[in-house]
Amino acid sequence: MVSPTLSFIYTVATFSLLGATSAASVHIETVNKRFADTWYHSDDHPAYSLFRRQEQTDGVTYPDVGSDEWSSAFPPASPDTDDLPQVWVDALNAAVSAGTIPDIPPSTMGGNGNPVYPDGLSPTSSEVCSATYQCRISGEIWDAPDGVFGAGFDDGPLPTSTKLYNFLHENNVHATHFMIGVNILENPDVFTHAFETNGDDIAVHTWTHPYMTTKTNLEVVGELGWTMQLIHNSTGGRLPRYWRPPYGDSDTRVSAIAREVFGLTTIVWNHDTDDWSLTTGGTTSSKVHSQLSKWLSGPKSPGLIILEHELSDMSVQAFIDAYPLIGQNNWDFVSVAEASGVGAWQNVNSDGSVNRVPSPVLGANASANGATSSAKKTGVAAVSVTSGVLSSMTATNSAATGDVTGTSAGSGNGSSQSASATGSGVPKLKDTQTGGARRLLAMPAWPTSILSALAVVGAAVFA
Numbered sequence: 001m002v003s004p005t006l007s008f009i010y011t012v013a014t015f016s017l018l019g020a021t022s023a024a025s026v027h028i029e030t031v032n033k034r035f036a037d038t039w040y041h042s043d044d045h046p047a048y049s050l051f052r053r054q055e056q057t058d059g060v061t062y063p064d065v066g067s068d069e070w071s072s073a074f075p076p077a078s079p080d081t082d083d084l085p086q087v088w089v090d091a092l093n094a095a096v097s098a099g100t101i102p103d104i105p106p107s108t109m110g111g112n113g114n115p116v117y118p119d120g121l122s123p124t125s126s127e128v129c130s131a132t133y134q135c136r137i138s139g140e141i142w143d144a145p146d147g148v149f150g151a152g153f154d155d156g157p158l159p160t161s162t163k164l165y166n167f168l169h170e171n172n173v174h175a176t177h178f179m180i181g182v183n184i185l186e187n188p189d190v191f192t193h194a195f196e197t198n199g200d201d202i203a204v205h206t207w208t209h210p211y212m213t214t215k216t217n218l219e220v221v222g223e224l225g226w227t228m229q230l231i232h233n234s235t236g237g238r239l240p241r242y243w244r245p246p247y248g249d250s251d252t253r254v255s256a257i258a259r260e261v262f263g264l265t266t267i268v269w270n271h272d273t274d275d276w277s278l279t280t281g282g283t284t285s286s287k288v289h290s291q292l293s294k295w296l297s298g299p300k301s302p303g304l305i306i307l308e309h310e311l312s313d314m315s316v317q318a319f320i321d322a323y324p325l326i327g328q329n330n331w332d333f334v335s336v337a338e339a340s341g342v343g344a345w346q347n348v349n350s351d352g353s354v355n356r357v358p359s360p361v362l363g364a365n366a367s368a369n370g371a372t373s374s375a376k377k378t379g380v381a382a383v384s385v386t387s388g389v390l391s392s393m394t395a396t397n398s399a400a401t402g403d404v405t406g407t408s409a410g411s412g413n414g415s416s417q418s419a420s421a422t423g424s425g426v427p428k429l430k431d432t433q434t435g436g437a438r439r440l441l442a443m444p445a446w447p448t449s450i451l452s453a454l455a456v457v458g459a460a461v462f463a
């Protein structure tokens with residue numbers, strides 16, 4: 001969004017092609033996926049402030065963030081899968097029928113924080129490719145471009161976030177905040193601080209922070225969908241482009257649902273300080289600082305994506321203490337979403353304008369306008385798309401760039417997924433994982449289903 005138009009289009013087209021390829025074959029590999037070494041602007045580039053946030057919205061008037069009207073439509077805890085917007089369920093079913101959602105069962109979480117799969121399924125097999133076991137799925141992002149420090153923080157917004165936001169603002173730098181839905185509901189002022197005051201990027205960190213691979217397909221849809229919906233309603237209609245799985249727990253099935261149903265690309269990380277455990281004695285401030293010092297003074301290739309949290313005063317302070325080392329070692333400090341070259345949002349143009357997402361796309365509670373009210377009553381999408389939600393979202397983007405053509409492959413076996421997930425729990429917040437290999441994982445680009453939908457929807461929707 002800060003790029004020259006041509007670069008933006010080029011990048012979008014490239015990502016789309018990658019997405020079509022990976023989605024069609026669910027290709028798995030162990031080679032790191034990195035951001036394209038295209039361009040990006042550092043935060044001090046004039047274009048950044050010129051086009052960054054401004055006041056643009058999609059033209060819809062949404063309830064004030066923090067108001068009762070704003071929060072009332074959202075689940076207070078784990079989403080009820082019997083009460084999901086039908087358009088989300090339809091999008092999931094369409095993706096399953098198209099064969100783009102791997103038919104593997106949910107995991108159960110072992111005591112060491114590592115997922116276990118039934119039926120002898122190996123978590124490191126190409127079929128499962130568990131990120132906890134360091135298996136990387138093509139299209140997921142684990143590394144930043146060379147020389148770039150991709151800044152991101154998990155688990156906000158929380159009261160402890162304020163100190164971090166003030167620090168970032170004072171230093172005139174931006175970060176991506178992977179936020180938890182219920183935390184946004186409970187800390188609306190902190191959310192506003194990040195998005196409006198700081199102009200930072202917001203990404204999805206699920207609704208209640210569960211181990212996502214333990215969830216059924218519908219539960220995964222609820223965790224991602226409600227978070228996207230709330231961020232959309234709270235940012236003038238923007239749709240986040242990125243998500244990060246709590247505990248880095250994802251696999252081919254979860255990753256595919258995020259991609260195919262919601263157009264989300266996973267950002268993981270390539271270094272982990274375990275700063276989430278500072279308050280529980282899992283690590284110490286001196287150890288975290290030592291690790292950060294080592295990485296920041298190390299090789300510039302690949303660039304750094306370090307897992308950091310705005311979860312406690314101690315984790316925030318750990319970042320602040322290491323911050324001078326970033327500049328001293330000549331890293332370019334960039335929001336990790338911005339480092340991708342295509343920006344943090346699916347429907348924001350290079351000039352900062354926001355394309356309106358067809359109201360039914362985000363379901364019954366998408367917005368406060370009439371069109372949505374209508375959708376709420378009927379539960380039927382007004383837009384003819386083959387796979388719902390994301391199709392329309394991406395159609396918005398394609399209309400904006402005038403690019404992106406594609407055909408759907410999506411041959412599949414139409415398998416449907418049965419699953420039995422383990423309990424839910426709703427911690428609002430922490431990565432209290434217990435040791436283990438857990439770590440990253442990550443993600444895709446633009447779904448085959450979306451591309452196919454473009455042919456159906458086309459520019460007509462946005463004419």
Ligand SMILES: [Zn+2]
Pocket residue numbers: 154155205209246247429430431
């Ligand atoms: Zn987290």
